[in-house]
Amino acid sequence: MCRIFGHFDARVTPHELRTVSAAQRHGGPDSQARAVGPGWALGINRLAIMDPVGGRQPYRLGEHITVVFNGEIYNHAELRRRLVARGHRIADDCDGSVLPALYAEYGPAFTDHLDGMYAIAVMDLRQEPTLLLATDDLGMKPLYYQWDAYRRQLHFSSELPALLAFRDVRAAVWEPGLDEYLSTKTPFGEQTMFDGIQVLPPAATVRVNRSGGLRIHRRSVPADPEPSTGPGTSTDPAAAAERVRALLREETQRLLLADVPVAAITSGGLDSSLVSALAAEAADALHSFNIAYTGRWPGDERHFAREVAVRNGTRHHQVEIDPETFPDLLPDVVWHLGQPNADPITLSTYALFAAVRDAGFTVALTGDAADELFGGYDRIRAAVETPAGEDWITGYVDALAAVPAALRGELYTAEYRHYVAARGPASERIAGELAASGSGRMEALTAFEVGRRLPAYHLRRVDHLSMSASVEVRLPFCQPSVQRYARSLPAGLKIAPGRGKDVLYRAADGLLPRSVLDRPKQPFTLPITAMIAPGGALYGFARDVLSPAALRCQGLVEPARVDRLFDEQATRPSDRSALALWSLMIHQLWIEQFCAAPGRKADEAPALPGDGTAA
Incomplete structure (x- = not known):
């Protein structure tokens, strides 16, 4: 797990590259390095997870292929055996070390062979100098960029504050941003809150060179298998639950493999508790972490997390933070995220991963993405249960918002309200997308939740706030086998009367305390x-x-x-x-x-959090 950055054909000084590296050093404190050539540069901040002694980046194959990489490749051992059999020499056992040879064998299609989470940059000098960027199928590892079409220059980095440290990347507000943000809690899609700055979509491969400029290719993700019918198949509740449990067990335990200590986040809810239970089956003395707040507050889940820990035999850490310190933490949370995210859990997440790292852990397993895949949100259940012929879209879209549509209209100034109306509100665009989806209601909702909301709202948040503390998060629910099977299941196995994630509750039966299985669903958030x-x-x-x-x-x-x-x-x-x-x-x-404020130029890079040094 690392942080990467670089440019193609931009005017970048060595000082700028050092500044960009410093701005995201928290995500790669173990080593920093750069490769620089005529009209290009690639940089890396490394967080050593696999083969800490080896795995030195940038990776090179001869003089013509250079690679930097952020993420984890879970099938690297299999790929290494295959590549060695084809005559390649791979120097060490680090997961990313297979990438140059894999690219040399398969070209841009090398991503078809990867199982993992990643953002990768490849500089290929074999013919016309070409930069290739690639993101994983769910967008678990973000990559932000600015493409200047007039100058034909590209800057990119793993985090927005680092990107803004390039001299030619300006922190200008994207005017529709406030409405987009309040309508969905953070901007969805490729546009960020900064004008002219985008984030690569999931399953993207980008080619940049002088003759062709920038071209983005959206790779096709393997189709979900069609559910079969009859006893013992994916439409049978007991069989489906058993299959979900088997897939999750396999993926969770496979994600425990690391050359550094691994822990689990246990909120006390179904998803993270199930991941913790399955991890504890294979891990020797697994450590689990929960966060709570000093004082008495609604929705305290620490006792549920403690019950899960006792049942699974984990060494449990109860992290507690004082709400009086929140004003001191919030500016750093906002800085690390790079753009607004309205979920209050961002603050707790930031503090939790700092505690995980302080306790000596570099990798943590979480239960993120279960709600999106298995229909866990109340808004999904309400939409699915709306009678045929009635409007299910308006209520669903309003439930996505930080501020309901009626209140947004009251809050905006007259000028901004007119601007939003002329452009078209974000909520109307989302409603139109759902209405035009052409698929069944559950399929349309899952496609939107997984394809649009999950990368922007959850995965970027988890990535930035965990890596702010130099912690890598691994997500069993995001593994291809789990997500594909979940998306193949009919709505009736996900949404039961009164609750979502029915098949997941069935899969967890016998693994978790009844108190966790029988409790009402509660959002994991700050009160x-x-x-x-x-x-x-x-x-x-x-x-x-x-x-x-x-x-x-x-x-x-x-x-x-x-x-x-x-x-x-x-x-x-x-x-x-x-x-x-x-x-x-x-x-x-x-x-x-x-953004521009009194006493600071619009193109001046924002200060690093804390005392002005890299976090």
């Missing part, structure tokens, strides 16, 4: 409705950040309406007002950290 209250640290901090002067400076949100939100939250606290205030606060913090 901000209770925490944003007069007299609390978060309430005062939000008041300061969302001052009328700051809001007037941006001209997007009406200060008077935000004041009324604070009054509502103080007198009649609700999830609606609390999340709206939280979301606006995060957006304002992002504006202040990254």
Whole structure:
């Protein structure tokens, strides 16, 4: 696991390359290196997971193929045997060391042979100098870039703050961004909150050279198998549950392989608890981690996580953070994410992975992606259960939002409201995509959740906040065998009356305490409705950040309406007002950290978090 960066045909100084590297050194503290040639450069910050002594990047094959790589290749041993049999010499046992030879054998189609999570950059000098970039099928490892079509120059990096450290990459606000963000909690798709800066989509292969410019190819992901019918097949609940459990057991235990200590995150909910239980079957004295908050707060799950730990025999770590420290943590959380994410769990995630690293662990398993694949969200269940002929799309789309559509209209200034209406609100575009999908309701919802929301909302968040503490996260639910089987299952095996993920609950039966299996579903998040209250640290901090002067400076949100939100939250606290205030606060913090402000030029790189050195 690493951080990568580089350019093609841009004007980049050695100092810039060092600055970019420093901005994401937290994701690769073990070594830093660069390869530089006429009109190109590739850089690497390494977090050593496999073969810490070997695996030195950039990888090279002769004088003409240079590779840098972020991620994990789980089938590297099989690939190594195959490549050695074809005459290649591979120097060590690091997973990424197979990549140059694999590329030499198969060219851009080398990704067809990879099982893992990755963002890869290849510089091929065999003919016309060509840069190739590739992302994994789910987008687990982000890669951000700016392509200047006029100058035909490319800059790229694993994190947005690092990309902005290039002199020619400007931190300019993308004007539709606020509406996109409040409509979905973070921008979906390839556009970021910065004008002119994109993120590569999942399953993308990019070729850049002087003759052809930049060309993005979306690879076809292997189709989901068609479910069979009859007893003992994927439509039989017991057989499907057994198959899900077998696949998850195999993938979870395969993902335990590492040359550094591996732990598990156990929230106390179904998904992470099941991953922890399956990992504990194979791991010797597995360590598990849960996060909670000092004081008494709604939704505390620590006792569920403790029960899971006792049942599985893990060495459990209860991490506890003080809400009074949240104002000090939030700027760093926003900085590491690079763009706004309105889920309050970002703060807890940041603190949790710092504790995991402090305890001596470099790899952690999580239960992310189960809700998307198995229909776990209430909004999915409500949409599926809406009677035929009735509108299921409007409610589903509004449930995605940080701020409901009606309240967004009240918050925007007249100018911004008119701009959004003329362009078309983000919510209307999503509704149109779902209406035009042409597939069944469950298939359309899963395709949207997995293809659009999961990479942007979950995977980038998990990547950036875990790597802020130099921790690699591995996700068994994202493994191809699990996701393909999950997507083959009919809606009736996922959505049961009153609950989602029915087949997953069946798969977990006998592995988890009844208290976890029988409890109502609860989002893994921060209890901000209770925490944003007069007299609390978060309430005062939000008041300061969302001052009328700051809001007037941006001209997007009406200060008077935000004041009324604070009054509502103080007198009649609700999830609606609390999340709206939280979301606006995060957006304002992002504006202040990254974009033009008094005393800073628009093209000046943002400061690193903390004391001005790399985290």
